[in-house]
Amino acid sequence: xxxxxxxxxxxxxxxxxxxxxxxxxxxxxxxxxxxxxxxxxxxxxxxxxxxxxxxxxxxxxxxxxxxxxxxxxxxxxxxxxxxxxxxxxxxxxxxxxxxxxxxxxxxxxxxxxxxxxxxxxxxxxxxxxxxxxxx
Ligand SMILES: [Zn+2]
Numbered sequence: 001x002x003x004x005x006x007x008x009x010x011x012x013x014x015x016x017x018x019x020x021x022x023x024x025x026x027x028x029x030x031x032x033x034x035x036x037x038x039x040x041x042x043x044x045x046x047x048x049x050x051x052x053x054x055x056x057x058x059x060x061x062x063x064x065x066x067x068x069x070x071x072x073x074x075x076x077x078x079x080x081x082x083x084x085x086x087x088x089x090x091x092x093x094x095x096x097x098x099x100x101x102x103x104x105x106x107x108x109x110x111x112x113x114x115x116x117x118x119x120x121x122x123x124x125x126x127x128x129x130x131x132x133x134x135x
Contacts, residue, residue, distance in 0.1 A: 006102040011058040013101070017065055018046055021073060035113050036060035040071040049113075059109050062097050066090035084119065091120045 018025060022043040027050035031037060035056065036048040046064055048057050067090050095106040107120050 002102050002104050007055045007058065010062070010098065010101040010103050011054055014058045014061045014065065018061065021068060023068075023073075033114065035110070035115070036064050038064040038067045038071070040068070040073055040075040042074045044068060044073040052113075055103070056109055056113075059094070059098055059103065059106055063090050063094035063110075066093045066097075087119050088121060091115075 023046050024043055025046045025048070028037075028047040029050050031047060031049045034049075035052060036046060039045040039047070046061060048060060052060060067086070070086060070090075091106075091110065098104070098106045110120055111117065
C-alpha cells in the first residue's frame with residue numbers, strides 16, 4: 001500500500017536526480033498533451049504543469065528522467081515525443097521505477113491527464129525493430 005512517505009521518498013529522489021543533472025525546473029502552462037517535458041539543453045530544463053500535485057509531478061519527472069537518460073544535456077532534438085517507441089519505453093521504465101518506490105497507479109495518473117493508452121504500453125514490435133538494442 002502506498003503511503004505519503006513513499007511519495008515523499010520518490011519526490012526527494014527525483015529532485016536529487018534533477019539537481020545532479022544541473023537541471024532547471026519550471027512550471028509552465030499550458031503544456032499540451034503532457035504532464036511535464038524535458039528539454040536537453042545545457043543546462044537541461046524540466047517543465048511541468050503547475051496544476052499537478054507533488055506526487056503527480058514526481059511521477060511525471062521520473063518519466064522525464066527516462067528521456068534524459070537517452071538524451072543527455074546538449075543532445076540534439078527535443079528528447080520528447082519524437083519517437084513512439086521511446087515514449088512507450090519511457091512510460092514503462094517510469095512505471096516500474098514508481099512501483100519500486102511503492103508509488104502506484106502510474107498509468108491512471110497519466111491517463112487522467114490525457115495521455116493516450118497506446119502511448120503507455122510497450123507493444124510487441126517486429127523483429128529488427130529498435131527494441132533489439134535493448135536486448
Ligand atoms: Zn515522454
